[in-house]
Structures are given as structure tokens and as C-alpha cells.
Amino acid sequence: MNGSRSRGGTLSPEALARYEHDGFFFPLDVLDPEQVAAMRTQLEDFEERYESHPAVGHGAFRTSCHLFLPFLDNLIRHLAILGPVASILGEDLLVWGTSFFTKEPQSADYVAWHQDLNYWGLDARDEVTAWVALSQASVESGCMRFVPASHIKEAAHADRPARGAMLSRGQELIKAVDDHQAVNAPLLPGQMSLHHGLTFHASMPNRSDDRRIGFAIRYIKPSMRQAGGERGVATLVQGEDRCQNFELAPRPQSVAAPEDIAMWQRAVKIQDQINFRDMKNPTDGEGH
Numbered sequence: 711m712n713g714s715r716s717r718g719g720t721l722s723p724e725a726l727a728r729y730e731h732d733g734f735f736f737p738l739d740v741l742d743p744e745q746v747a748a749m750r751t752q753l754e755d756f757e758e759r760y761e762s763h764p765a766v767g768h769g770a771f772r773t774s775c776h777l778f779l780p781f782l783d784n785l786i787r788h789l790a791i792l793g794p795v796a797s798i799l800g801e802d803l804l805v806w807g808t809s810f811f812t813k814e815p816q817s818a819d820y821v822a823w824h825q826d827l828n829y830w831g832l833d834a835r836d837e838v839t840a841w842v843a844l845s846q847a848s849v850e851s852g853c854m855r856f857v858p859a860s861h862i863k864e865a866a867h868a869d870r871p872a873r874g875a876m877l878s879r880g881q882e883l884i885k886a887v888d889d890h891q892a893v894n895a896p897l898l899p900g901q902m903s904l905h906h907g908l909t910f911h912a913s914m915p916n917r918s919d920d921r922r923i924g925f926a927i928r929y930i931k932p933s934m935r936q937a938g939g940e941r942g943v944a945t946l947v948q949g950e951d952r953c954q955n956f957e958l959a960p961r962p963q964s965v966a967a968p969e970d971i972a973m974w975q976r977a978v979k980i981q982d983q984i985n986f987r988d989m990k991n992p993t994d995g996e997g998h
């Protein structure tokens with residue numbers, strides 16, 4: 711952490727140079743222990759209360775639930791996240807989507823090596839993911855892993871759905887990644903990593919006795935467009951949207967309010983259409 715941020719919460723020049731060279735940077739502090747414990751409690755209360763809700767129950771909430779959960783709407787606007795992200799993308803910031811990657815204790819769930827931007831139908835590369843740990847992300851619990859300097863160009867992927875594969879299509883880089891190149895990115899609860907949308911990344915199963923909960927926030931420049939003519943839904947979290955390439959979502963007012971759920975359903979439907987656009991047998995995955 712030392713020296714990674716300069717005053718005002720932006721990334722220091724050294725940290726920015728590291729990010730630009732490697733395609734990722736960690737760790738950065740976002741929430742203190744009390745704040746992250748409070749956030750986890752709110753999340754787990756919601757999970758329990760809404761488990762069998764017809765729209766958001768059974769894990770369906772995991773994609774872009776910042777659109778109907780005010781405590782997550784607050785998190786995507788947290789200055790300790792926006793400062794570093796703005797150092798990379800500039801002052802005007804949209805959130806294109808969010809995803810929970812939750813691995814239950816001792817679960818075999820894993821994320822295969824992949825690049826994000828391959829699947830999201832965006833017309834440029836001005837995207838950064840802030841991956842916020844809401845529990846301990848250690849090597850044992852299956853923290854994120856990155857391949858340095860892999861964000862330079864797009865690589866070919868295949869759909870290989872498998873038991874435990876967490877990505878919606880089971881997408882995976884075709885060319886095997888040399889494990890020796892991988893850098894583990896352990897995070898304490900309340901810390902985040904940043905990664906570029908083309909950085910190769912993956913994660914292993916959770917061999918710990920706690921849940922591994924990661925909340926991935928996808929920030930883009932407003933100049934990005936949804937290729938293929940769709941006008942997706944995004945959230946303006948800082949600065950101005952001079953491009954109007956996306957329908958801007960309002961801030962959610964209360965947990966799972968019907969009008970916010972309607973907006974969320976529209977956003978997720980468009981993202982699913984994009985994610986699964988050229989897939990032969992789409993499943994109802996989570997759109998990661």
C-alpha cells in the first residue's frame with residue numbers, strides 16, 4: 711500500500727506505471743474492518759431474506775445488484791475506489807455492471823483463465839475492474855491470479871462449461887497459461903485490486919472454511935459504446951456523461967424496490983443478450 715496512492719486518493723505515478731505495464735495493481739485499501747463487516751452483514755441479511763424471491767432469489771441477484779441495493783450503490787461511488795480508477799480512465803466514470811463472485815467454504819468453484827472484454831461487446835478498451843474483497847481473499851480461499859503484461863491484445867477463447875466453472879459460458883483461453891507466470895493477488899477484507907479488461911485472470915477453488923466474497927465493479931469511460939447497436943444501462947458515478955451512449959440508471963432508493971428491480975431486469979437482459987450472442991446452447995448463467 712505504501713506510496714501506491716498520492717494525496718486525494720489517486721494512484722501515485724509509480725502505481726499507475728505498474729498498472730499500465732502489468733495490467734493490474736493491488737492491494738489498495740477501500741473499507742476499514744468495521745465498514746467491511748457492516749457491508750458483509752447487509753449482504754448476508756439480504757441473501758437470507760430474499761433467497762426465494764421470484765426475481766432476485768436463488769443467486770440471480772449476483773449480476774448488477776447495485777441497481778437495486780443502496781449499500782452497493784454507495785460502494786460503487788466510494789472515493790477510495792473512484793480516485794484510483796479515475797487516475798486510469800479520467801474523471802468521467804460510468805459503471806457498466808457489477809458481479810459477485812462468491813465461493814462457499816470448501817467449494818470446488820473456480821474461474822478459468824480468461825479476458826473480460828472478449829465477451830462484453832464494447833467497442834473500445836477503456837475499462838477497469840475494481841475487485842473488492844468482502845471477506846479474506848487468500849491463496850487458500852482462491853484469490854484472483856493475474857498474468858503480468860497480458861493485456862496488450864485479445865486472445866482466442868472457447869466455451870468449456872464444466873462442474874464448478876463460475877463464468878457464464880465456461881469461457882476459457884484456448885492457449886494454456888503457464889502457471890509459473892501467474893501472480894496471486896491476496897487481499898484482506900476491505901481491500902481491492904484493479905485489472906484491465908484484457909488482463910488474463912483466473913482463480914482456484916476455496917479451500918478455506920469461510921466464504922470468499924468478491925464484488926467486481928466494471929468502470930468504463932462514457933465514450934465506450936455497446937457494439938452491435940444495443941443501448942445498455944449504465945450508472946454515472948462521477949463527472950459527466952457527454953456521450954449518452956447508455957441509458958443512465960437512477961440511484962436505488964430502498965432494498966429491492968419494484969421500480970429498481972424493473973430497471974435491473976432490463977439491464978441484465980441486455981447484458982445477457984450480449985454475453986450469449988454467438989453461443990449455440992445458452993444456459994442461464996450469471997453473466998460474468
Ligand SMILES: O=C(O)CCC(=O)C(=O)O
Binds near residue numbers: 852853854911912924
Ligand atoms: O472472482 C474471481 O475469482 C474472478 C473474477 C473475475 O473473473 C473478474 O472480476 O473479472
